[in-house]
Amino acid sequence: METIVLSVVVPMYNEEAVVPALVARLRPVLDGLGVPYEVVAVDDGSADRTAALLLQHGRAWPELRLLKLRRNSGHQAALTAGLHRSRGDWVVSIDADLQDPPETIAEMLALARERHLDVVYGVRADRSTDTPFKRYTAGAYYRLMRRLIGGDVPAQAGDFRLLSREAVDVLKVLPERTPVYRLLVPSLGFTSGSVPYVREQRAAGETKYPLRKMVALAWDSAADFSAAPLRIATWLGALTFLACLALTAFGIVVWANGTVIPGWTSLFLAVLLLAAVQLICYELGDVTPPR
Structure with missing residues (x-):
C-alpha cells in the first residue's frame, strides 16, 4: 500500500455553494506537490447537498475521501474526526471557504521538511477582507487568551496549520472532550514555525462562525486552558x-x-x-x- 505523505482535513458545514470552487482550486495545488496525498472532507451534519457534491467530485478525484458525521457537532469536533482518520505523514487542516489560500500548503510543507518542524502555523498577515467587527473580536480573543494562558498562543493563527504525524498521534490520545486546537497545539511544545498569508474573501456562501459560536469558542478556551x-x-x-x-x-x-x-x-x-x-x-x- 502506498504511503501517504500529506493529508488535508477540511471540516464542512452547509458548504454546497463553495464545494466546486474548493475542488477546482485545491486539487491543482495538491497534484503539483508531486507526493501521494489524500483529502479528508468532514461533513459536519450538513442539511444541504454538501455530502452529495463531495461524493460526486470524489468519483473523478480518487484522493478525495468523505467522512460524514451523523449530526452537526461543531467545527472543532469535525476537525477532530478528520485528524483521527487522517493517514498522512503530515496533516494540514484548512477551512472550506477558501479564505485561507490552499497555495500556502506547499510553502508550509517545504518549511516543515527543511527545518524538521512538527507544527507550521498559517498566520494571517492581512485581514483587510474581514469585517471590522470580525477583526476586532478576533484581536480581542487572542489578547484575552494570551493574558489568561500566556504568550505561547500565536497571534492571528487559527485552524490553518500543518502537523507532523507525531504531533497528530499525541493529539489523538489526549483526553480533551472539547479540544480547542489553536490553544491545545501550542501548549504541547512541539517545534514550530509560521508562514504568513493574506486572508482572502469567502469564496461563496455565508460564514459558519456567527457571534454565538465565537462566544462559545472563547468560553471553551478559557474553561479548558485557564484556572x-x-x-x-x-x-x-x-x-x-x-x-x-x-x-x-x-x-x-x-x-x-x-x-x-x-x-x-x-x-x-x-x-x-x-x-x-x-x-x-x-x-x-x-x-x-x-x-
Whole structure:
C-alpha cells in the first residue's frame, strides 16, 4: 500500500455553494506537490447537498475521501474526526471557504521538511477582507487568551496549520472532550514555525462562525486552558460568604422581633451558607493544574 505523505482535513458545514470552487482550486495545488496525498472532507451534519457534491467530485478525484458525521457537532469536533482518520505523514487542516489560500500548503510543507518542524502555523498577515467587527473580536480573543494562558498562543493563527504525524498521534490520545486546537497545539511544545498569508474573501456562501459560536469558542478556551473560571467561582463564594455574615445578623434581628414564621431564619441562613461553601470547595476540590 502506498504511503501517504500529506493529508488535508477540511471540516464542512452547509458548504454546497463553495464545494466546486474548493475542488477546482485545491486539487491543482495538491497534484503539483508531486507526493501521494489524500483529502479528508468532514461533513459536519450538513442539511444541504454538501455530502452529495463531495461524493460526486470524489468519483473523478480518487484522493478525495468523505467522512460524514451523523449530526452537526461543531467545527472543532469535525476537525477532530478528520485528524483521527487522517493517514498522512503530515496533516494540514484548512477551512472550506477558501479564505485561507490552499497555495500556502506547499510553502508550509517545504518549511516543515527543511527545518524538521512538527507544527507550521498559517498566520494571517492581512485581514483587510474581514469585517471590522470580525477583526476586532478576533484581536480581542487572542489578547484575552494570551493574558489568561500566556504568550505561547500565536497571534492571528487559527485552524490553518500543518502537523507532523507525531504531533497528530499525541493529539489523538489526549483526553480533551472539547479540544480547542489553536490553544491545545501550542501548549504541547512541539517545534514550530509560521508562514504568513493574506486572508482572502469567502469564496461563496455565508460564514459558519456567527457571534454565538465565537462566544462559545472563547468560553471553551478559557474553561479548558485557564484556572480563571475557578478563581471567579472562589471569589463569588468568598463574597457570598461575607454577605451571609451580614444577612445572618439581619436574620437574627427579624427572628428576635418575631416578624417571620418559625423555621424561616434557619432555612434562609443554611441555603446561603451552603451556596458559599460549595463555590469555595469547587475551587479547592479541583486538583487538575491549569495548562
